[in-house]
Amino acid sequence: MRISVVLIDDESVIRKATRQWLNLAGMDVDDFSNAQDALAKLNANTNAVIVSDIKMPGMDGMEFARRCNLIDSDLPVLLVTAHGDIRMAVAAIRGGVYDFIEKPVEPELLVDRIQRAWEKRQLVLENRKLKRIVDHGASLEHRIIGRSKTMMYLRQQILMLAETPVDVVIKGATGTGKELVAGSLHEGSKRADKPFVAVNCGAIPESLFESELFGHEKGAFTSAGGKRIGKLEHAQGGTLFLDEVESMPLNFQVKLLRVLQERKLERLGSNQQIDLDLWIIAATKVDLRDAADRGEFREDLYYRFNVAEITLPDLTEHQSDIPLLFDYFAGKAAAQFEREYLPPSDEDIAALMSYPWPGNVRELKNIAERYILGIGHHRTINALLGKETAPQPVDADSLSDRTQQYERELIVQSLRRHHGNIQAVMNDLELPRRTLNNKMLQYDLKRRDFVE
Ligand SMILES: Nc1ncnc2c1ncn2[C@@H]1O[C@H](COP(=O)(O)OP(=O)(O)OP(=O)(O)O)[C@@H](O)[C@H]1O
Numbered sequence: 001m002r003i004s005v006v007l008i009d010d011e012s013v014i015r016k017a018t019r020q021w022l023n024l025a026g027m028d029v030d031d032f033s034n035a036q037d038a039l040a041k042l043n044a045n046t047n048a049v050i051v052s053d054i055k056m057p058g059m060d061g062m063e064f065a066r067r068c069n070l071i072d073s074d075l076p077v078l079l080v081t082a083h084g085d086i087r088m089a090v091a092a093i094r095g096g097v098y099d100f101i102e103k104p105v106e107p108e109l110l111v112d113r114i115q116r117a118w119e120k121r122q123l124v125l126e127n128r129k130l131k132r133i134v135d136h137g138a139s140l141e142h143r144i145i146g147r148s149k150t151m152m153y154l155r156q157q158i159l160m161l162a163e164t165p166v167d168v169v170i171k172g173a174t175g176t177g178k179e180l181v182a183g184s185l186h187e188g189s190k191r192a193d194k195p196f197v198a199v200n201c202g203a204i205p206e207s208l209f210e211s212e213l214f215g216h217e218k219g220a221f222t223s224a225g226g227k228r229i230g231k232l233e234h235a236q237g238g239t240l241f242l243d244e245v246e247s248m249p250l251n252f253q254v255k256l257l258r259v260l261q262e263r264k265l266e267r268l269g270s271n272q273q274i275d276l277d278l279w280i281i282a283a284t285k286v287d288l289r290d291a292a293d294r295g296e297f298r299e300d301l302y303y304r305f306n307v308a309e310i311t312l313p314d315l316t317e318h319q320s321d322i323p324l325l326f327d328y329f330a331g332k333a334a335a336q337f338e339r340e341y342l343p344p345s346d347e348d349i350a351a352l353m354s355y356p357w358p359g360n361v362r363e364l365k366n367i368a369e370r371y372i373l374g375i376g377h378h379r380t381i382n383a384l385l386g387k388e389t390a391p392q393p394v395d396a397d398s399l400s401d402r403t404q405q406y407e408r409e410l411i412v413q414s415l416r417r418h419h420g421n422i423q424a425v426m427n428d429l430e431l432p433r434r435t436l437n438n439k440m441l442q443y444d445l446k447r448r449d450f451v452e
């Protein structure tokens, strides 16, 4: 990798000369005539050695170095000082500045110092990266649950992509964890402290796409009203999550592609361009390749997004994770709702394993929560999974016993459906409040057992 240098000097002659020396030594140089402009380009991930003059109008080199230190105390700054100014040099080193070099600057000495500072910077960044991977790996284990091969592979893919953030498409059926994975990618990346902005393309009316995503100036179109910052701008420096990307209107796809390629955004009604820096993560329930073949998704946009692809399996494809996932969600729900957690019986587990899970992990999570909330109620998982919709009279012989059992079951189901909302149950069963109260008393049903 070529060494990168950020050079700041207000005198253009010196700047040009220094730049030439460094270029000859095989270095890339980004030069600035003042410290403010340079500061705007620096961040904690900057991989460059900074070389700055001290005496400059506006912000001087000392102040600049202090600001660099605030951005990242490990940013290597080399200050060029006038001959013999020891006092200043001492203060600079105390203030955390990496190094200083005396004028007149010897080209070879400068190159040598930059090289050493660069090597040190590489070590710092490499260590940070390793630490990030280890931390992220540990937190992923707690966020994305599952010991099946597919889940292990998924966590590996996330770790890798978070480090090399190329645009990603996450494909999977409902409830398989697309949003969870997108969030985890962002959290593990260098953009973690920048915004993660989710846009549900399926929920935006076609006519509003442009203003929602690009934003608009006051009065840009008839109904525009005040100025609006679009989602792309909100996500600046961070991650834009385009959920249900298959529902993005074709004519908008063209516009988005152009903005992403040029990496420049103009709000509607404005001709001021904003430099965009975004990581795009898209999610889809359909096969975008097929959608592109059918002409329902733009091929060029498909290639732009689909640099990497993550496919999430249906829950039934990693069935072995079901008990673990159930335990994870039930444990969390028990803590959240302050309920006791009685682990599921063997029959319960068997029921969980044989259920087809059309709603995938989200459905499993719901069932686990309801299991916890209903635990004082002798609910079996089978009942929760809707296999026992019809009441099963066991030891009720008389018609009246059976009728009562059936009645009780209907009230229980309605209470469950409406999470203990009495008014809703009254409407549902067309019962006056007093009758419902009496029946609940009679059947020993308590509203609070159904509230979530
Ligand atoms: N492997 C997993 N470990 C822990 N939680 C998971 C896992 N997979 C999914 N979840 C949880 O399941 C729920 C559904 O996941 P998510 O919302 O990410 O699904 P989705 O694919 O975006 O669904 P949809 O297409 O319906 O929007 C979330 O609460 C999520 O945290």
Ligand SMILES: [Mg+2]
Binding pocket: 178, 179, 243
């Ligand atoms: Mg989702």
